[in-house]
Amino acid sequence: MTMTRRRALSLGSAGLFATTVPLATWMHGARAEYMRTRYDAASPEGKEMLGIYASAVGQMKTREPSDPTSWQFQFFTHWMDEQKAAAIDRIYGPDVSPEKMAAEAMWNTCRGHITWASQADFFVPWHRMYVLYLEKIVRQVSGEDDFTLPYWNYTDPASLAIPEEFRDPASPLFVADRNPGINDGTAVMNGLSLAFMSRTAYLGQIGFNRTLDNNPHGAVHVMVGTTTNMGNVPTAANDPVFWVHHAQIDRCWASWNAAGNANPTDAAWTDQEFQFYDPVENQLVSVPSGSVTTTEELGYGYQDLIPAPAPLTAMVERDKLIESAPMVLAAAEDVPLTASVDTGPVKLGAEPVTARVAAPEQSLALGGPSDTRLYLVIGSLATEVQPGVVYDVYLGGPEVAREQREEWLVGQIHFFNATASVEEAEKTDAVFAFDVTDHMAVLTAEATDGLPAPQVTFAPAGTPVEDAEPLVGDIRFVEE
Numbered sequence: 001m002t003m004t005r006r007r008a009l010s011l012g013s014a015g016l017f018a019t020t021v022p023l024a025t026w027m028h029g030a031r032a033e034y035m036r037t038r039y040d041a042a043s044p045e046g047k048e049m050l051g052i053y054a055s056a057v058g059q060m061k062t063r064e065p066s067d068p069t070s071w072q073f074q075f076f077t078h079w080m081d082e083q084k085a086a087a088i089d090r091i092y093g094p095d096v097s098p099e100k101m102a103a104e105a106m107w108n109t110c111r112g113h114i115t116w117a118s119q120a121d122f123f124v125p126w127h128r129m130y131v132l133y134l135e136k137i138v139r140q141v142s143g144e145d146d147f148t149l150p151y152w153n154y155t156d157p158a159s160l161a162i163p164e165e166f167r168d169p170a171s172p173l174f175v176a177d178r179n180p181g182i183n184d185g186t187a188v189m190n191g192l193s194l195a196f197m198s199r200t201a202y203l204g205q206i207g208f209n210r211t212l213d214n215n216p217h218g219a220v221h222v223m224v225g226t227t228t229n230m231g232n233v234p235t236a237a238n239d240p241v242f243w244v245h246h247a248q249i250d251r252c253w254a255s256w257n258a259a260g261n262a263n264p265t266d267a268a269w270t271d272q273e274f275q276f277y278d279p280v281e282n283q284l285v286s287v288p289s290g291s292v293t294t295t296e297e298l299g300y301g302y303q304d305l306i307p308a309p310a311p312l313t314a315m316v317e318r319d320k321l322i323e324s325a326p327m328v329l330a331a332a333e334d335v336p337l338t339a340s341v342d343t344g345p346v347k348l349g350a351e352p353v354t355a356r357v358a359a360p361e362q363s364l365a366l367g368g369p370s371d372t373r374l375y376l377v378i379g380s381l382a383t384e385v386q387p388g389v390v391y392d393v394y395l396g397g398p399e400v401a402r403e404q405r406e407e408w409l410v411g412q413i414h415f416f417n418a419t420a421s422v423e424e425a426e427k428t429d430a431v432f433a434f435d436v437t438d439h440m441a442v443l444t445a446e447a448t449d450g451l452p453a454p455q456v457t458f459a460p461a462g463t464p465v466e467d468a469e470p471l472v473g474d475i476r477f478v479e480e
Contacts, residue, residue: 076107205377
């Protein structure tokens with residue numbers, strides 16, 4: 001599906017959005033006349049773009065929140081830290097206006113988070129649209145038609161700290177409300193995963209879209225921001241670093257496609273439309289997911305892309321794993337067996353917490369070459385208060401976590417997308433999925449009397465918020 005599916009919507013008879021743009025004219029304006037490049041924020045070109053971005057953000061923050069080109073209007077498009085209807089009434093009053101109709105159509109519409117679980121499959125296209133139209137607004141505000149939003153390349157070990165431009169207290173890009181160490185550059189993004197690049201399908205619990213949403217996307221949010229900033233969905237987009245983070249997420253999608261992976265083609269996905277404000281035409285536009293599946297079609301590309309990954313079976317050093325196998329196999333009898341939410345949730349805290357997980361029936365056959373992968377799947381996450389930290393997930397008991405045995409660290413979970421209760425979380429299929437094929441093959445090979453129920457330990461990477469009591473409702477193995 002191509003850009004021809006996008007259409008402008010007339011929202012009023014006077015003022016903003018007053019005239020419907022003829023389709024042919026709008027399509028000509030929507031297509032870029034030349035290709036632009038989005039740069040690494042650490043590159044000379046990226047730093048130049050960050051200067052333009054900072055100036056534009058400063059101007060946007062001075063504009064009335066009723067203005068679609070204002071910072072607050074764009075922040076509220078993602079999600080809101082207040083009730084939507086009350087905010088619209090407060091900002092626009094009782095009278096109907098095109099701007100008010102735009103707010104009603106756009107605010108609080110982010111896809112991918114657990115509140116929108118039924119539309120989680122649209123995480124990457126919705127955010128691609130969101131970043132694209134913010135980029136257009138910055139061009140208009142700054143008068144710099146060549147502006148492109150840089151990406152924070154935290155897949156580069158040299159760029160794990162937040163870019164220095166966001167740490168300058170004199171800059172409009174600075175936000176004081178970030179986690180300790182972020183604004184002085186000492187706290188870095190540890191534990192980020194490139195597992196999304198190894199997924200071969202876009203859809204599904206173990207698919208690319210969900211995997212990318214969890215890590216690095218959600219993990220970066222939690223590591224950077226407090227529970228009143230980037231670390232919490234309703235306030236996340238109020239931090240200017242949100243946008244360079246999501247330019248990187250968009251780059252991840254482009255990289256996955258460039259590695260030979262395909263996007264969905266069914267009409268239920270390609271025809272799903274979302275609304276955004278286009279400052280070029282001064283119009284609210286409706287954009288289907290199928291029209292944003294390639295960056296080239298949208299007139300931009302990236303300075304570089306993430307290379308295709310090594311084969312999955314080469315990603316774990318089995319000799320190193322075997323050295324630790326006896327420790328992992330020592331299953332504690334007093335640890336509850338957790339196979340699903342039916343056995344009750346596991347409460348996490350400030351210390352490592354361990355659960356035993358029912359071994360997969362076919363795990364003993366996983367020692368040899370096979371196209372089947374085994375995943376540790378963790379879902380039904382709930383918390384009333386964001387804990388403000390990620391939790392490292394180890395295959396093994398608490399001693400493995402306390403010693404930080406990296407060879408048995410399978411990934412991280414966080415509660416960025418969590419619901420307020422396990423009962424609500426059970427209605428979704430939002431999960432974390434970690435490929436543990438090689439780990440389990442080693443455990444299987446070392447087991448002499450059958451594989452005992454493996455232990456899974458959750459250890460906070462930092463100190464969680466004191467009154468947070470996050471719950472994990474579902475831990476299981478899934479073969480695919």
